[in-house]
Amino acid sequence: MNHFNQYNSILQTALNQVGFPEQPHNLYDPLRYFMQLGGKRMRPILSLMACKLFDKDFEKALNVALCVEYFHNFSLIHDDIMDAAPLRRGQTTVHKKWNENIAILSGDVMLVKAYDFLANYPPQIFQELFLLFNKTAKEVCEGQQMDMDFESRNDVNETEYLEMIRLKTSVLLGCALQMGAIVGGADKENATLLYNFGENLGMAFQIQDDLLDLFGDQTLVGKQVGGDVLANKKTLLSLSAMHLANNDQRNTLRSLAKIEDPQLKIEKAKRIYRDLGALSYCQQKMNQYQQKALSALEKMSCGASKSDLIALAEHLSTRAN
Amino acid sequence: MNHFNQYNSILQTALNQVGFPEQPHNLYDPLRYFMQLGGKRMRPILSLMACKLFDKDFEKALNVALCVEYFHNFSLIHDDIMDAAPLRRGQTTVHKKWNENIAILSGDVMLVKAYDFLANYPPQIFQELFLLFNKTAKEVCEGQQMDMDFESRNDVNETEYLEMIRLKTSVLLGCALQMGAIVGGADKENATLLYNFGENLGMAFQIQDDLLDLFGDQTLVGKQVGGDVLANKKTLLSLSAMHLANNDQRNTLRSLAKIEDPQLKIEKAKRIYRDLGALSYCQQKMNQYQQKALSALEKMSCGASKSDLIALAEHLSTRAN
Numbered sequence A, B: 001m002n003h004f005n006q007y008n009s010i011l012q013t014a015l016n017q018v019g020f021p022e023q024p025h026n027l028y029d030p031l032r033y034f035m036q037l038g039g040k041r042m043r044p045i046l047s048l049m050a051c052k053l054f055d056k057d058f059e060k061a062l063n064v065a066l067c068v069e070y071f072h073n074f075s076l077i078h079d080d081i082m083d084a085a086p087l088r089r090g091q092t093t094v095h096k097k098w099n100e101n102i103a104i105l106s107g108d109v110m111l112v113k114a115y116d117f118l119a120n121y122p123p124q125i126f127q128e129l130f131l132l133f134n135k136t137a138k139e140v141c142e143g144q145q146m147d148m149d150f151e152s153r154n155d156v157n158e159t160e161y162l163e164m165i166r167l168k169t170s171v172l173l174g175c176a177l178q179m180g181a182i183v184g185g186a187d188k189e190n191a192t193l194l195y196n197f198g199e200n201l202g203m204a205f206q207i208q209d210d211l212l213d214l215f216g217d218q219t220l221v222g223k224q225v226g227g228d229v230l231a232n233k234k235t236l237l238s239l240s241a242m243h244l245a246n247n248d249q250r251n252t253l254r255s256l257a258k259i260e261d262p263q264l265k266i267e268k269a270k271r272i273y274r275d276l277g278a279l280s281y282c283q284q285k286m287n288q289y290q291q292k293a294l295s296a297l298e299k300m301s302c303g304a305s306k307s308d309l310i311a312l313a314e315h316l317s318t319r320a321n
Helices: A002-018 A025-035 A042-052 A058-082 A100-118 A123-151 A158-184 A188-215 A236-244 A247-256 A262-275 A278-299 A307-318 B002-018 B025-035 B042-052 B058-082 B100-118 B123-151 B158-184 B188-215 B236-244 B247-256 B262-275 B278-299 B307-318
Strands: none
Touching: A002 A042, A002 A058, A002 A307, A025 A058, A025 A100, A025 B123, A042 A058, A042 A158, A042 A307, A058 A100, A058 A123, A058 A158, A058 B100, A100 A123, A100 B058, A100 B100, A100 B123, A123 A158, A123 B025, A123 B100, A123 B123, A158 A188, A158 A236, A188 A236, A188 A262, A188 A278, A188 A307, A236 A247, A236 A262, A236 A278, A247 A262, A262 A278, A278 A307, B002 B042, B002 B058, B002 B307, B025 B058, B025 B100, B042 B058, B042 B158, B042 B307, B058 B100, B058 B123, B058 B158, B100 B123, B123 B158, B158 B188, B158 B236, B188 B236, B188 B262, B188 B278, B188 B307, B236 B247, B236 B262, B236 B278, B247 B262, B262 B278, B278 B307
């Protein structure tokens, strides 16, 4: 993943150059603060990588990269309000550090600013990028709404869950890649194959995230493991366990929610998910999406090496955070 | 204002045709609900009127009209959360009828949908519209932030207040008109003059709104008069009264905030604003902006009659709601 750092540093320079107006302080200070919290910058780096497949001057994709990164950060600021999350990347969230009103409004202006970057391309390309981006933006909102709706439902099935993570997470990865490819001059077929690569990669990534949340190494994951179990959150793990269980086991699964001791709750969940085969089922699902992603990438034809994207996709199954 | 109704009915048909996806219910039901609450539809009608000055087929401006109306409604949904407002147009606000999270997210998707309409124009025009709209969208957010900041400040001056209402209200009127003109084929100079017309009209409109809030006839205004005074809100009336007052009178003005009896508070405010000349100062300011608006309209050259826009501007000073 050496190239990853190179893309990241070019991206960071671009992010630093953009900046925000000084005034009103209470609108733009939260955005300055939030952007310097960092993050993996995975989405914008995918845009740069996708562009480089078709044009060695991949910096021309910086504007789409900035657009997806700003959009992603807008969605995090608003999601943090909705989740009443006190921390983001180990630091205080915007709505806690300032207040909810400021977090709503600075999120809004962040979304508007995300669009700005797209208008730096010539009219034809701009419109093509815009249509893809706007479709994706709506889908991300739909995914977030489904996620919130699931909290109060007890009849969520696997298909619905997968559709939720596709909308909430995967489509933005697909969009980031396809926009990078468009800017690099890819034809429709190859740009779509890259979208498919990203969409499947996103599914694999999210399932792996759910697995790491419970089965990851706390020191490597960098946060308290078992957060999803403690919050009684629906994940592919919990849904597939319910599906694989017989009536007795289902009652045991339901009783998990009532355990108060966090350590005991986490240990019980790990054991039952393992015993029921839910862990291996999820790993299998994750691998299937990873293979689908790699197969879309294989079908795609371009002049440059695909090694960076292959490495990124393969890194998934071994990553520890 | 006969033509107004004609534009309104064409607009309403277009609004009815747009609609929202069925699912997720909790994302799109609030938007269906909010759009049927109605409203003056002033902004989109300005777009249609502006287009008609340059092209008799003014329905081609329906997409910009829908864009500004959706944007305006997005801003109302989020503003209502920030103001903790229970009612909008006499009906329950989205965050009260559903909850704050749903209001945040359905507002977000409304903003994204506003952009969609612009992409229905050819690439060159789309980009021109987009740049104006996006600049305006940021300004509206800045205006709303200034408005919130003013609540906790005691040193707001008239210049700042006027800049706040320019950003929060007027620029969107200018944008609605200029976008309509662009779609109608106006040249840069005439399109800019229409923007100026709208910007000044917006200033006059907002000042008149502040005056009607206190001095309007309750049965005609359609809401409790004196709302701004009861909420100790800063308006041009209260700021100019402070400016015109001597030390003793300033103390009397400050003591207004402490009066508990609503009727007494409103009566005292009306008397002192009148006595200090703040009422006539604001009326004068309002007239100045109205004249500036009409003068920009006069300079603008087009093939069609400007009578609808002139009537709209003149209606301002006599309107009772």
